Amino acid sequence: MIQNLLLHWQFVKLKYASRMAYRFDFFTCMFAFFLFQLSGPLFVGVIFYAGGLFPGWSFPQLLLLQGTLALIRGFSFMSFFGLLWNTQDHMRRGTFDLLLIRPVNSLWFLVMNSFDEEDSGQFIGGVAITLVAVSLLPELQGSLLAFFAILLLGVLFFLSLALLCSAATIIFIETQRLYEFIDIIMIFASYPKTIYSGSIAILFNTLIPLFVAGNYPASALLGFSLDGVLIAAVSVIGLLTVSMFIWHKTLRYYTSAGG
Amino acid sequence: MSGFAIVVKELEKTYKSYRRGKGFLQALKSLFKRETVYSQALKGINFSIHRGEIVGFVGPNGAGKSTTIKILSGVLFPSSGSVDVIGFVPWLQRTKYVANIGAVFGQKSQLWWDIPPVDSFYLSKGIYKIPDTEFEKRLETMSTILKVKEVMHRPTRDLSLGERMKCEFIMALLHNPQVLFLDEPTIGVDALAKEEIREFLLQINKNYKTTVILTTHDMEDIEELCKRIIIIDDGTIIFDGSLNDIKEKYLTCKTVDFQFTSVKDKRKLASLLKKGIVLENKKWFKSVRFEKEQVNVPKVVDELIKCCNIIDFTVHESRLEHVIKEIYRQRQK
Ligand SMILES: Nc1ncnc2c1ncn2[C@@H]1O[C@H](COP(=O)(O)OP(=O)(O)OP(=O)(O)O)[C@@H](O)[C@H]1O
Numbered sequence: 001m002i003q004n005l006l007l008h009w010q011f012v013k014l015k016y017a018s019r020m021a022y023r024f025d026f027f028t029c030m031f032a033f034f035l036f037q038l039s040g041p042l043f044v045g046v047i048f049y050a051g052g053l054f055p056g057w058s059f060p061q062l063l064l065l066q067g068t069l070a071l072i073r074g075f076s077f078m079s080f081f082g083l084l085w086n087t088q089d090h091m092r093r094g095t096f097d098l099l100l101i102r103p104v105n106s107l108w109f110l111v112m113n114s115f116d117e118e119d120s121g122q123f124i125g126g127v128a129i130t131l132v133a134v135s136l137l138p139e140l141q142g143s144l145l146a147f148f149a150i151l152l153l154g155v156l157f158f159l160s161l162a163l164l165c166s167a168a169t170i171i172f173i174e175t176q177r178l179y180e181f182i183d184i185i186m187i188f189a190s191y192p193k194t195i196y197s198g199s200i201a202i203l204f205n206t207l208i209p210l211f212v213a214g215n216y217p218a219s220a221l222l223g224f225s226l227d228g229v230l231i232a233a234v235s236v237i238g239l240l241t242v243s244m245f246i247w248h249k250t251l252r253y254y255t256s257a258g259g
Numbered sequence: 260m261s262g263f264a265i266v267v268k269e270l271e272k273t274y275k276s277y278r279r280g281k282g283f284l285q286a287l288k289s290l291f292k293r294e295t296v297y298s299q300a301l302k303g304i305n306f307s308i309h310r311g312e313i314v315g316f317v318g319p320n321g322a323g324k325s326t327t328i329k330i331l332s333g334v335l336f337p338s339s340g341s342v343d344v345i346g347f348v349p350w351l352q353r354t355k356y357v358a359n360i361g362a363v364f365g366q367k368s369q370l371w372w373d374i375p376p377v378d379s380f381y382l383s384k385g386i387y388k389i390p391d392t393e394f395e396k397r398l399e400t401m402s403t404i405l406k407v408k409e410v411m412h413r414p415t416r417d418l419s420l421g422e423r424m425k426c427e428f429i430m431a432l433l434h435n436p437q438v439l440f441l442d443e444p445t446i447g448v449d450a451l452a453k454e455e456i457r458e459f460l461l462q463i464n465k466n467y468k469t470t471v472i473l474t475t476h477d478m479e480d481i482e483e484l485c486k487r488i489i490i491i492d493d494g495t496i497i498f499d500g501s502l503n504d505i506k507e508k509y510l511t512c513k514t515v516d517f518q519f520t521s522v523k524d525k526r527k528l529a530s531l532l533k534k535g536i537v538l539e540n541k542k543w544f545k546s547v548r549f550e551k552e553q554v555n556v557p558k559v560v561d562e563l564i565k566c567c568n569i570i571d572f573t574v575h576e577s578r579l580e581h582v583i584k585e586i587y588r589q590r591q592k
């Protein structure tokens with residue numbers, strides 16, 4: 001395990017190093033993603049001032065929700081979301097074979113290969129928004145520990161989604177539409193939990209536990225009610241286990257490409 | 260431990276794919292009802308390979324060579340049959356198993372594109388947990404033999420195909436695998452580099468008793484490297500034996516190549532050509548193969564000289580390449 005992590009770190013360093021070779025490109029890319037991250041909160045800000053549609057949430061609190069989502073999303077995109085494009089690329093070119101002949105867990109190896117240094121701009125953007133939101137808030141009544149624990153859950157939720165998409169790609173190869181599904185999930189996750197009710201609220205806390213990706217961590221920091229977080233946590237762990245299982249099972253159906 | 264590195268029994272593989280309709284409507288229809296197409300790439304093959312052997316695995320396009328290599332290297336699950344490579348079932352114990360094998364796939368690069376090969380080698384060192392001293396020593400030896408000591412510090416994308424292939428070989432062999440799978444590894448490599456790679460392979464095989472399975476369409480590779488050859492066609496093994504056997508069995512003819520500037524007796528030439536099979540038929544150059552049992556080759560040669568103004572002339576045993584071509588052709592009938 002330690003050895004794997006060291007190797008992972010070695011790889012990440014190498015990725016940055018090879019990327020820095022094109023310095024200009026690297027920094028413009030980071031900056032572009034940084035700006036992109038700011039567009040989400042801006043949008044919500046406009047809605048907020050236009051009509052105040054989110055009962056019980058002040059603007060800085062909303063910003064914190066946006067920030068945490070951006071942070072989780074940024075981290076996920078940087079560390080493993082490349083999995084989706086990477087899997088597809090490997091399938092098309094038949095290079096997935098090369099992954100399978102390495103004496104390491106293929107899933108982990110694929111994730112390692114999917115580290116995307118460009119998206120570190122997204123991650124930094126997320127951190128920045130969160131910090132701005134915190135500075136705008138009078139005082140934080142919540143727990144920092146709970147905040148970080150739930151952040152981790154959020155990351156695991158996205159990891160499960162990435163795994164499921166990757167598994168689908170291994171079998172079907174063409175799976176563009178799935179990525180749009182993930183975009184939609186991001187949008188739903190960016191609003192306060194309070195606007196959802198009934199079966200939708202239950203759905204987002206169980207089968208698709210997207211509240212862990214913004215609502216719960218923000219609530220934890222703000223000291224808001226965390227009702228349902230345990231159920232969501234169990235759901236995330238369950239989803240992750242199932243998606244990992246499915247991913248490994250799909251290898252049986254991998255057919256490589258001719259050649 | 261048995262003397263066999265690889266034992267394959269009744270191996271079958273059937274690919275399942277879906278036929279896609281042409282145009283939008285058909286595509287829409289195929290969303291609901293897909294037509295499944297099965298293609299049987301391997302129809303129950305059997306063979307065993309001794310430790311330290313270099314075996315050539317040849318056959319026409321689509322014969323099932325790559326499929327076999329992919330199953331043996333743990334990439335694909337077979338449909339049925341059993342495989343034992345150095346005590347492992349490749350697809351079931353894959354992660355453990357692949358630490359003991361190496362592979363070079365001609366069309367797929369194992370080197371990271373944007374970084375120099377040497378950095379990829381260091382990653383490999385981490386992945387296979389190769390001890391420092393051993394790694395340094397092996398890298399030094401291999402890069403010297405293959406003459407890539409300078410080249411391997413340049414980004415992979417800047418390398419020529421030949422330089423890259425040499426680095427691919429180092430990548431595949433740094434961890435000293437017991438079995439090496441090569442699927443068309445010399446595709447697009449020039450004659451000189453090919454020779455260096457062959458030398459290198461022979462040396463590795465001799466020093467480390469590495470078992471090698473080599474797939475190629477280049478019969479020179481086979482002649483230089485392998486004592487044994489397995490021919491597969493349409494998912495079935497049609498020959499398994501030594502190169503000498505195949506030559507004895509199939510080299511029942513002589514080929515006469517001749518170049519000439521004019522013809523004295525056209526009808527005579529035509530009748531002589533009819534005695535054999537014309538392999539190459541240009542206006543001033545012919546290559547003809549004669550069955551030794553049916554034709555008195557020296558006499559034919561003598562008559563040829565009489566009826567044409569010959570300026571260049573050679574008689575030789577058929578090359579392995581022609582033998583293989585002939586075997587494929589017979590199978591097609
Ligand atoms: N991923 C795949 N899906 C469906 N059919 C496949 C697939 N890969 C190979 N085949 C089929 O299986 C058969 C054997 O293919 P294979 O790649 O093993 O041939 P080969 O002997 O390596 O040929 P070549 O010399 O052209 O590389 C072919 O008929 C091919 O069309």
Ligand SMILES: [Mg+2]
Binds near residue numbers: 259325
């Ligand atoms: Mg092939």
